[in-house]
Amino acid sequence: MITYLNILIDSPEFLAQLVINGLLVGAIFALIAYGLALIWGVMNIINFAQGEMVIFGGYLTYTLFYQFGIHPILSIPIVTVLLFVFGLLVYKAVIFRLLGEKDIFITILATFGLAILMQQLMQAIFGPDVVTANPELGMMHIFDGKVSISNIQLISFFIAAAVAIALFIIMKYSRMGQAIRATAQNPRAARILGIDIEKVYANTFAINAALCGIGGSLVVMVWTIHPFVGLVYTFRSFMIVILAGLGNFVGIIFAGMGISSLENVTGFVIGAEFQAAVIFCLLVIILVTRSIMARKKRQYIQ
């Protein structure tokens, strides 16, 4: 552990490499986290199946690439539409029945069950192997070749940025986006003003699923996936959202990039086998700190 720390101190290029990787991938995480924040803010539901939806999107891209020969980047629009429809179906089958549920643990358990179901279905359909759909676009070297960035990472970063901008415009100016924001502020008032809340909820959930699909497509290009890695993405997005706060679009982007870089550096120092544990410990540390701060004011975080 100390030796790894020394490597980082001796060669700042290496640190730069880790941080740059983190920043580029962090944009994807921010996208996924925004979806989580969206349904949390609008419907007061935490989607424990968030990570599984990401992995599902990734598997769709992978299948389209290897079975139908569609280039991963071009498959993104198809996956987006498919996941949007999938989101609508899940909403109709499960989420719809949980609205207005007073006991939040019921909704948590239901999405948790959904997560298990998706995990196992993906394992049954796609097999337990680790897969990737890297289109092999080569590397780019900066700082005299000391820091290397794969082109696909850069491209996925720009795609994530483009999606974020598009989403921002949709939420700000489109009719449905305005309705979603109004419902988030006050569902009752929104209903009185003639907004179809059911439709808003369905659309919100579907948009979240579509965002997860885009995120999954990018993840499968940049990294690898397997059916049981979804939980890590759920953690990451949850961590990003609680750091940034609900509805804070810019905050989520910065938190996503920051957490991803931090995770890369700590993962390197402590050892790659503990990477998933590091993510979780970071989450607990953040939450416990906030909980202790809240306790001083005789409050609790909820």
Add this chain to the structure above:
Amino acid sequence: MITKNKQNNLLWLGLAISTILPFLFPNYITFLTYIWVMIILALTWDMLGGQTGYTSFGNILFFGVGMYVCAVVQRDMFSSGLDRFERVSEVVVNLNASEYFISLAVGTFSGALVAVFLAVILGSGILGMRGHYFAICTLGLGHAAAEIASGIEYLGAGSGMVTPIYPSGLFFGKEEFYYYALLIGAVATFFLFKKIYQSQFGLALNAIRDNENKAESMGIHTTQYKIAGWSISAFFLAIAGAGVGNVIGFIDPVEIAFSGPTFGVWMIVMAILGGKGTIWGPVLGAIILYSAKETFWTYLLGWDKVALGLLILIVVVYFPKGILGYFKERKQLSNNILSQKGES
């Protein structure tokens, strides 16, 4: 309706039958042993999940910790077998009868103590949170523990550990011994939890479930009660873990000890299926779910875990009160109707 007296008689009858079951069905003894394990799992989950209303997804942590601590004590108490082997996962310790049972007892007890210690430490951090935050924190516990255990070479890393071989030539065979050990464990858990739920402590736990803010304003230190409840759960869960580790004879960090998709999910589903927040619900749920799983789920050929996910979804969304909760509701309903008729 079943009266209190009849209920007690039924309980004693059930216990009497279960003591002779291994002789009636010697082929099914492992299955019967697992029933007791599942009852412990469901009961301990229900302490926090049902009585206090805090759905914990991380109780599997204590199960695995008990399993690992017990196995380490069993391995290292009477022999330093570590030096002779290159890989920890290949270490098999041969103990004579007295050494075996002493190390098993010490290991089980120390595993339970370590689990309680962890529950107090983690609980004081995590149980101060509520709702979504609590759920997501506990969800990661088992996952992180599995990752950490598979990274530690002393615990055999990813390849796991082998528990000592059961000494031969005893009056009791291995299967019978663990059957009765876990039977005693489950029965002790059941009666202790029953006592707890009838006491003031149980009332405090239920007060937290019904309205935590009001409970706090009535002077109940809710976080301390939750920690105490979690510690009691952890104690018995670790004992169950130690037993299961020895029954299987092999400990794998991801597949057995901290196995979220199997034991970790089963305990939640069993408690909810039977009816959470009751003493009999988890017992009933454990027996039904595990029997169903063993009898016909094997025919599903790899889709059994898919069926489990579907089952959670169906139970939670359509049937959140469980079997006992459903009957309770019907009874109340019919009582209401009867009393209304009586009034008019």
